[in-house]
Amino acid sequence: MQVRLPDKSLLELPDGASGLVAARSIGPRLAEQAVGVRVDGDLRDLRLPLADGQQIEILTTKNGDDADALTVLRHSAAHLLAEAVRRLYPGVKVAIGPAIANGFYYDFDFPEPIAEEDLAPIEAEIGRELSEGRSWERSEVSREEARQRFVNEDEPYKVELVDEAEGTISLYTQGEFTDLCRGPHLIDSKPIKALKLTGLAGAYWRGDSANKQLTRIYGTAFFSQKDLDAHLERLEEAKRRDHRRLGIQLDLFHFDEHSPGSAFWHPKGMTIFNQLEALRLRENARRGYSEVKTPLIYDKALWVTSGHWEKFRENMFLIPISEEHIYGIKPMNCPGHMLLFGSKLRSYRDLPLRYAEGAPLHRNELAGALHGLTRVRYVTQDDAHIFCSKEQIAAELDGCFEYLRYIYGLFGIEPRAELSTRPENKLGSDDEWDFTEGELRAALDRHSISYALSAGEGSFYGPKIDLHITDVLGRSWQMGTIQLDAQMPARFGLTYVGADNSEHPVFVIHRALLGSFERFIGILLEHTGGDLPLWLAPVQVRVLPVGEGHVEAARSIVDGLRDAGFRVELDDRSESVGKRIRDAELEKVPRLIVYGDKESPEDLAVREHGGAQSHKSLHELVIELTPLVSPPGF
RNA sequence: GCCGGAGUAGCUCAGCUGGUAGAGCAAGCGCCUUGUAAGCGCUAGGUCGUCGGUUCGAGUCCGACCUCCGGCUCCA
Numbered sequence: 001m002q003v004r005l006p007d008k009s010l011l012e013l014p015d016g017a018s019g020l021v022a023a024r025s026i027g028p029r030l031a032e033q034a035v036g037v038r039v040d041g042d043l044r045d046l047r048l049p050l051a052d053g054q055q056i057e058i059l060t061t062k063n064g065d066d067a068d069a070l071t072v073l074r075h076s077a078a079h080l081l082a083e084a085v086r087r088l089y090p091g092v093k094v095a096i097g098p099a100i101a102n103g104f105y106y107d108f109d110f111p112e113p114i115a116e117e118d119l120a121p122i123e124a125e126i127g128r129e130l131s132e133g134r135s136w137e138r139s140e141v142s143r144e145e146a147r148q149r150f151v152n153e154d155e156p157y158k159v160e161l162v163d164e165a166e167g168t169i170s171l172y173t174q175g176e177f178t179d180l181c182r183g184p185h186l187i188d189s190k191p192i193k194a195l196k197l198t199g200l201a202g203a204y205w206r207g208d209s210a211n212k213q214l215t216r217i218y219g220t221a222f223f224s225q226k227d228l229d230a231h232l233e234r235l236e237e238a239k240r241r242d243h244r245r246l247g248i249q250l251d252l253f254h255f256d257e258h259s260p261g262s263a264f265w266h267p268k269g270m271t272i273f274n275q276l277e278a279l280r281l282r283e284n285a286r287r288g289y290s291e292v293k294t295p296l297i298y299d300k301a302l303w304v305t306s307g308h309w310e311k312f313r314e315n316m317f318l319i320p321i322s323e324e325h326i327y328g329i330k331p332m333n334c335p336g337h338m339l340l341f342g343s344k345l346r347s348y349r350d351l352p353l354r355y356a357e358g359a360p361l362h363r364n365e366l367a368g369a370l371h372g373l374t375r376v377r378y379v380t381q382d383d384a385h386i387f388c389s390k391e392q393i394a395a396e397l398d399g400c401f402e403y404l405r406y407i408y409g410l411f412g413i414e415p416r417a418e419l420s421t422r423p424e425n426k427l428g429s430d431d432e433w434d435f436t437e438g439e440l441r442a443a444l445d446r447h448s449i450s451y452a453l454s455a456g457e458g459s460f461y462g463p464k465i466d467l468h469i470t471d472v473l474g475r476s477w478q479m480g481t482i483q484l485d486a487q488m489p490a491r492f493g494l495t496y497v498g499a500d501n502s503e504h505p506v507f508v509i510h511r512a513l514l515g516s517f518e519r520f521i522g523i524l525l526e527h528t529g530g531d532l533p534l535w536l537a538p539v540q541v542r543v544l545p546v547g548e549g550h551v552e553a554a555r556s557i558v559d560g561l562r563d564a565g566f567r568v569e570l571d572d573r574s575e576s577v578g579k580r581i582r583d584a585e586l587e588k589v590p591r592l593i594v595y596g597d598k599e600s601p602e603d604l605a606v607r608e609h610g611g612a613q614s615h616k617s618l619h620e621l622v623i624e625l626t627p628l629v630s631p632p633g634f
Numbered sequence: 635g636c637c638g639g640a641g642u643a644g645c646u647c648a649g650c651u652g653g654u655a656g657a658g659c660a661a662g663c664g665c666c667u668u669g670u671a672a673g674c675g676c677u678a679g680g681u682c683g684u685c686g687g688u689u690c691g692a693g694u695c696c697g698a699c700c701u702c703c704g705g706c707u708c709c710a
Binding site: 105113114115116198199200201202203204207208209213214215216218244248249255256257258260314315361363365366367368369370371374375376379380381383466473477478479480481512514515516517518519520544545546547548549574575576577578579580581582583584585586592594596597598605607611613 | 635636637638639644645665666667668669670671672673683700701702703704705706707708709710
């Protein structure tokens with residue numbers, strides 16, 4: 001048989017030859033370094049047979065930046081971890097241990113809880129395994145044989161996995177440890193040159209909080225110590241870009257234990273916030289949205305009608321008013337908008353009706369889930385609800401997508417789309433969900449947006465398209481969302497009178513594009529490292545008079561720029577010019593003007609954040625900066 | 635909410651096995667009058683997260699609670 005190599009050449013192999021045999025036939029050195037093989041784009045174990053006509057690529061220890069090569073390495077490292085833990089903790093039960101984005105983990109059910117200080121001895125035990133050397137042996141067994149094996153070993157989690165496994169059941173054995181595993185794995189442990197256990201956490205069996213909580217040990221591994229060091233350095237850099245750190249450093253916001261999960265926006269942070277709000281208002285006006293304001297608190301009866309009482313109550317702040325009355329602070333704007341829509345008779349001529357509201361919402365997020373600006377309890381969405389007829393849904397979804405593309409384009413951010421379908425606790429019938437999910441799918445296809453399917457993750461009232469962006473530590477956050485809802489308008493009895501003079505059901509598109517200002521600003525800070533574009537920068541220009549004698553002239557430059565509409569500051573502190581430049585650089589002020597004997601309004605010394613210097617007149621500076629202080633497209 | 639870790643000055647952090655707290659930066663004051671990333675000096679600032687316990691004595695040991703950090707779950 002023949003397989004095709006990356007350089008397009010063909011390699012002749014005996015029928016059924018494995019990836020390892022292929023590697024050997026290319027060269028012994030390659031075989032020694034081989035860790036896995038990519039077959040027609042999919043990662044496979046080196047031990048598995050190849051088939052005629054396949055496109056193969058041997059992955060080696062030299063592919064230290066290849067995700068698939070690292071996956072093999074780390075998955076094998078996870079098995080070493082399990083072997084070490086089983087040796088050190090008799091009676092421990094093993095669950096699962098995959099490779100993940102930047103490392104691996106293994107979940108255990110320990111007889112006694114362990115603490116972080118227990119990681120060092122475990123790491124040392126893995127070190128011992130590595131110095132002894134381990135090799136992995138792959139075998140395929142029948143379901144019954146696998147089951148019997150894990151029953152004998154008293155490994156209930158493995159038994160459960162065997163019972164649900166589909167297709168071939170394969171086992172991998174290294175040293176004293178045999179694991180149920182699809183692979184692929186290393187041939188032996190030599191390529192694992194750097195390994196570090198990085199953390200300890202609780203994790204529910206199968207990710208379900210109704211199940212037992214296991215102990216997850218995280219680690220990472222690399223083909224070289226240098227790669228591990230680089231990884232740790234990247235983590236340090238990520239910490240420097242962390243929005244929570246930048247928030248303090250740039251004096252944008254802070255949190256206080258008296259109101260966990262709710263940001264205090266400082267003047268400079270509020271400037272950013274307000275710029276986004278201005279963008280929201282201008283773009284909404286341009287696209288036929290109507291701004292509204294609806295109440296923050298509502299009687300329980302409203303939440304019962306909307307379904308929130310049943311489906312969302314544990315996330316709501318409730319205010320008991322009397323024996324009979326409980327008020328709930330709104331976690332979403334939709335019910336209020338439903339009341340607004342229903343406040344009078346609506347004609348088909350009124351539709352689509354697009355209500356927008358940038359209101360504060362409160363959600364009682366789990367204490368352990370709070371995270372800087374990216375997960376807060378006091379959240380401000382760039383929210384809107386589009387009330388439309390069935391026939392208008394497609395066009396309105398198109399409008400949302402076009403809007404989305406515009407907004408994210410402004411920031412140069414490309415979010416990943418995800419379609420979330422009917423959840424277990426849904427309202428309404430499957431037929432209704434078939435329809436709404438189909439509309440969203442069709443809209444995604446019309447706009448050629450590739451998306452991941454997230455089955456069962458929809459809102460209780462409708463399916464949604466979510467946009468995700470990762471933060472500086474690689475965590476994924478949901479930003480914008482577009483949801484199609486037939487349930488809530490029906491529960492509120494919303495209808496419109498059609499041209500045929502009869503009542504028709506109303507559909508609602510819930511949409512937030514940035515998602516929330518809080519989360520968006522958090523992510524934006526991390527993506528920019530705090531170097532915001534001029535239109536968002538809290539201070540756009542700072543003027544530094546060189547000496548006391550220059551203060552007055554500098555002040556008139558400040559006034560001139562302020563009159564021209566810029567956010568400008570005078571720094572006339574009795575500090576050296578060098579010190580004041582340093583402070584401005586640390587605060588990431590986009591433009592500095594140093595004003596001394598050599599300058600005049602006709603000849604300003606302008607420094608850009610980062611150090612580039614130039615000379616220009618005040619007028620030229622105004623001309624240069626004016627287009628930069630509005631979001632692009634204005 | 636759950637698992638693990640942490641909470642010392644505005645910020646970043648030091649304080650060994652218990653003997654009532656310290657640095658740098660920031661702040662205030664003074665001197666310097668500054669030329670593209672830190673001029674010099676002085677001063678002030680902390681009920682060591684909160685409450686309780688052990689002890690002659692607790693920042694340090696124990697318990698509960700609060701908050702934060704890393705995960706899990708959940709979500710914009």
